[in-house]
Amino acid sequence: MKIIVDTYGADDGIEIPIEGTIEALKEKDFIPVFVGDKEEIENIISQRIDIYEIIDAKDRIDNNEDPVRAIRKKKDSSLVKGFEKLNEDNYSGLISAGSTGGLLASGLFISGRIEGVKRACIATSLPTFENKTLLLDTGANMDCKAEFLRDFAIMGSVFAKNVLHIDNPTVSLLNVGVEEHKGNKVSKETYALLKDTDLNFKGNIEARDLFTGKTNIVIADGFDGNIAIKTAEGIISLLSKEIKNSIYKSLKTKIGGALLKDSLKENLSKYNTDDIGGAPLLGINQYVYKAHGNSNKKAFKSAILGLIDYINTNTIEKIRGELK
Amino acid sequence: MKIIVDTYGADDGIEIPIEGTIEALKEKDFIPVFVGDKEEIENIISQRIDIYEIIDAKDRIDNNEDPVRAIRKKKDSSLVKGFEKLNEDNYSGLISAGSTGGLLASGLFISGRIEGVKRACIATSLPTFENKTLLLDTGANMDCKAEFLRDFAIMGSVFAKNVLHIDNPTVSLLNVGVEEHKGNKVSKETYALLKDTDLNFKGNIEARDLFTGKTNIVIADGFDGNIAIKTAEGIISLLSKEIKNSIYKSLKTKIGGALLKDSLKENLSKYNTDDIGGAPLLGINQYVYKAHGNSNKKAFKSAILGLIDYINTNTIEKIRGELK
Structure with missing residues (x-):
């Protein structure tokens, strides 16, 4: 299972999502796909993970910008690149501690709403x-x-x-x-x-x-x-x-x-x-989790584990069934 | 200074407003005017206060009724009788632990809104x-x-x-x-x-x-x-x-x-x-305080003391000045 990890968005920097992922790998088996600055990511990982992918993205979407405009303009942002990758086969879910508005806009415009759902929610x-x-x-x-x-x-x-x-x-x-x-x-x-x-x-x-x-x-x-x-x-x-x-x-x-x-x-x-960590973005066609902006690595780890449970239970298919 | 005390409305019964009033009288000088069942009130006071008035009112307005309809129909309710008395000279303020909706409706229809204020608030x-x-x-x-x-x-x-x-x-x-x-x-x-x-x-x-x-x-x-x-x-x-x-x-x-x-x-x-006790109903032409429904006597006492401060500072006159 490949999980896309947005390395931007945590208040305490890109170490948090990466270290949180390393912690989560001790408990569950998955392939992390980091989105962000390739060189910085490699430096932090420093060979502590065997199998992973990196999507190089230099730009980020901040809390204080208009999210819809930002995802249209910032094609090199970690959120846009991450969500686009998520539409490809073999990528199961995405997690980000970034702006709620940015996640929502990316979910709606790149992943798309589940048919019959009027609004996505957290x-x-x-x-x-x-x-x-x-x-x-x-x-x-x-x-x-x-x-x-x-x-x-x-x-x-x-x-x-x-x-x-x-x-x-x-x-x-x-x-x-x-x-x-x-x-x-x-x-x-x-x-x-x-x-x-x-x-x-x-x-x-x-x-x-x-x-x-x-x-x-x-x-x-x-x-x-x-x-x-x-x-x-x-x-x-x-x-x-x-x-x-x-x-x-x-x-x-x-x-x-x-x-x-x-x-x-x-x-x-x-x-x-810290123990709650994350929350699903419900109503879109992909498995997406929002981690808390002020997450520490433990909270980010919990959020990844929550996302994996969410994926494994095939919940989106079941929501589609209920809303038909 | 005469303060009208609604004896109905506290979750724990009419003892709370009466005992709270007796406590407040130890700290501030005022004449309590109790509204409610005359006999029950006399029984609870049992000669522990020298100077007080009672407005006999057998009916009460509950949390679960439509407040506007209730104040129109229940002319013998403690709130309607209390607010009507408050419009007479020499009655300075009113306190009640009763329904917020009932207090608001009584304030708007019996006391009236301050000119220029579109809505009263707590x-x-x-x-x-x-x-x-x-x-x-x-x-x-x-x-x-x-x-x-x-x-x-x-x-x-x-x-x-x-x-x-x-x-x-x-x-x-x-x-x-x-x-x-x-x-x-x-x-x-x-x-x-x-x-x-x-x-x-x-x-x-x-x-x-x-x-x-x-x-x-x-x-x-x-x-x-x-x-x-x-x-x-x-x-x-x-x-x-x-x-x-x-x-x-x-x-x-x-x-x-x-x-x-x-x-x-x-x-x-x-x-x-308990130490907060009460909150003013701002925007109407009279000094009215809402005590918490689950007040104990200490909370009710604090609320009465708050109401007296509110009256003494002539705040309604000053609000009128600001909104002209």
Whole structure:
């Protein structure tokens, strides 16, 4: 299996995707295909991998440029070259920590949308107290119509069944209250559409239940989904800082911290985004994973392993079946 | 100063508003005017307050009913009777832990909107690592136009200056990225409007900075603001549970927890909503505070004290001045 690895896009430089790939190769067998500056890539690998390919690409698409214009103009960018290669036979999937907009535009214009899907979306696995919860969309679509959200629900259900191995996953709509009449225009319309599907729809859910594991799939537009995950990230990093500060206050608290450290780590590590790593771009004709921009090599490794599971379960074929 | 206290609406019953009021009376001098079931109220007070009034109201407006229809039909509800009394001379403010929709509808139809304000909104003080941050709207308006959000920014700035004592408060727009072109249709239009005001506008802010204290005022529509605060609440309660679980794991961790307890409490208590308690309903002609539905008596007390500060600073008059 050949996996295309975009070496640009990680905040901490091209070492992250390459080192993450080297880590992933210790757990799974695949052939990495690195896209980026050939010489730099060779230098970092420095003969630590036997079989790999490189697609030389000197240009990159940044977060602050218009993604559609960028993929049209920057033919030598790692994303454009990577996605073009992905359309060839024998290339199974692509992973990138780069701009969400760039990935989405490349997916839509180079890979193409699955027939019957109105919008592609990003599905993020949330850290939860128990069970598994998938939130989609978390940033691909800003202004959504109700039918886009229904597609997200269908694709999320297929992904949850196949990749996360959840039987008959429950689907909920992110809203400001649990009552059916609550919310904005789009959420009310979406509620009505979801009631009419064969999905295991459980109604509205409030944001405070995103991380309790109360439901398997939460549907939101990309604006709201993004606000939710970034709020959570902010609070988690803030409370970690407060916990550290409360440990480094005195000798007594330092001793307390030493005794508690392993146990705290065990309970809190799942809220660390490193273990989540990546999220699939659902709705396009190819297997594409978005790694977090601020990934470290461990997070990037997790994302590659997630992408391989996604490919192995043949999920895109199953989404096509559901949307026919 | 007479403060009208709605005794209905708190999840834990009418004791909460009454006991919260009794606590607040220990810190500030005011005359409470309780609205609700006269007999029940008298029973709970049981002569612990010397001077108070009661407005007998047997009916209540619930979270799950249409608020506009409810305030038209339920003339004997605590909210309708309370807001009507608030229009009389000598009644300075009203506080309720009841339905946001009911409060908003009562405010709009009974108190009336401030001239020039297109929508009223709820302004919530966030717990932050440092500084003070006010988020508005957090639930009053679901589908907002850009000019509504501009009004929120103006009202939030007046409130921050007067009640929170912040000089030249910074204003940011909640968005999915910091770049000007990011976001949905409404956020792009709002960005353009805010650039054109005299406010200290600092551009977009991502949700992960809501609690860092990076900016004083964050503007969002009521749907997104609500998602953000409820996500934060959810994560805070989840991590508190995980911390507790990691302490109660073994003798060693229990000792660690005992040594660390006070310090953790000192650092984390500000993220407890009890100390925030309430939020003003900005944009109407009367001083109204919304207390949290799941308030305990301490939270309700904090909310009453907040309402009194809000009244004493004559903030509504100043908002009228800014919006002329």
